[in-house]
Amino acid sequence: LVGATPDEVVVGNSITVNIHTLIGTFLDELLAGNGPEREEMARADGEWDRSVEPAVLVNELDFPSDHYAIRAQLRQRGIDPDEKLRVVESRDGRTIDPRDIEAALEAHDDVGIVWMPTALYRSGQLFDVERIAAAAHEAGAYAGFDAAHSAGAVPHAFGDVGVDFAVWCTYKYLNAGPGAIGALFVAERHHGLTPALAGWWGHEKATQFEMRMTYTPADSAGAWQIGTPPLLAAAPLEGSVELLREAGIDRLRAKSLALTDFLIALVDDRLPDVSVGTPREHGARGGHVALEHPEAERLSKALTDRGVVVDFRPPNVVRVCPAAPYTSFADVLDVVDEIEAVLESGAHEAYATGAGGVT
Ligand SMILES: Cc1ncc(COP(=O)(O)O)c(C=O)c1O
Missing domain, CATH: 3.40.640.10 (Type I PLP-dependent aspartate aminotransferase-like (Major domain))
Known part of the structure; x- marks a missing residue:
């Protein structure tokens, strides 16, 4: 590895x-x-x-x-x-x-x-x-x-x-x-x-x-x-290393890049208020995508309550990590649907900011 x-x-x-x-x-x-x-x-x-x-x-x-x-x-x-x-x-x-x-x-x-x-x-x-x-x-x-x-x-x-x-x-x-x-x-x-x-x-x-x-x-x-x-x-x-070995790190990387490409394309296409803070070239990005939004903290809380496991990193980043071994392209689409629904409805505004702790 x-x-x-x-x-x-x-x-x-x-x-x-x-x-x-x-x-x-x-x-x-x-x-x-x-x-x-x-x-x-x-x-x-x-x-x-x-x-x-x-x-x-x-x-x-x-x-x-x-x-x-x-x-x-x-x-x-x-x-x-x-x-x-x-x-x-x-x-x-x-x-x-x-x-x-x-x-x-x-x-x-x-x-x-x-x-x-x-x-x-x-x-x-x-x-x-x-x-x-x-x-x-x-x-x-x-x-x-x-x-x-x-x-x-x-x-x-x-x-x-x-x-x-x-x-x-x-x-x-x-x-x-x-x-x-x-x-x-x-x-x-x-x-x-x-x-x-x-x-x-x-x-x-x-x-x-x-x-x-x-x-x-x-x-x-x-x-x-x-x-x-x-x-x-x-x-x-x-167990986990055995599974990764079986899948092969090169195949995992290829899938990870395809998943993050798909996520970035959907965000560009459907979420005008969200920017991608992660470099776009394959050689310059790891496995997660940083979505930037001024209400990132509230957004991440609203997503968590909707079953989307993301995390917030101050000041304005929601990290989305489509882990390659078990995340599907349909999962990525669901996440973007949820983000769009939250932002369009303003559901995140019901959440407080600044509570701290692990998100
Ligand atoms: C890049 C990086 N370095 C260091 C740490 C600290 O790790 P630990 O709590 O296992 O010491 C973390 C934790 O998430 C991390 O993401």
């Missing part, structure tokens, strides 16, 4: 915890003077050389939890996140132009980690992982990705395109259900590092139960597991 060897992928923890441990691990590497083309960095030897404190490059449309975790990891190493979390801005409020990532790398030679999503959570813009990884490496930085919005929907080749590490969840396109366990990728060339959040479940498997007081990391991505995995949150993957 993500283009990795079995040793490079493991389930464990949650996305946010996996960001903590992976960003922490690779910051430690940078501070120790290691990293792509970073031999010139002074070895830390217990004292960090402030002039080479590594920065992490992110973007302003990221899922907020990523920034919280990265800021925390910088802080814990005595690095000021206000200075060293470098944020690429969006030109249009919906997407990130890859040229702006490259320009930020040109402008700042302290970037040690480029951390980007594979697909943006709000607009659904799909990033060019290979291009970003190449730019990061050329700048002497690691390339890490949050693949929450593409793993299981879009084929990836993390190993082949040089990704250093990545995280994703299994409760979106991997269909393991709410609260299901997280997953991560660490390229084989980094196996053997000591994770920032070390725990006994990441210990070398052959000797894990010898209960030694010293930690020997597993020689695989398994080292980034921490404690006992929540088996009830992992078990559904046995």
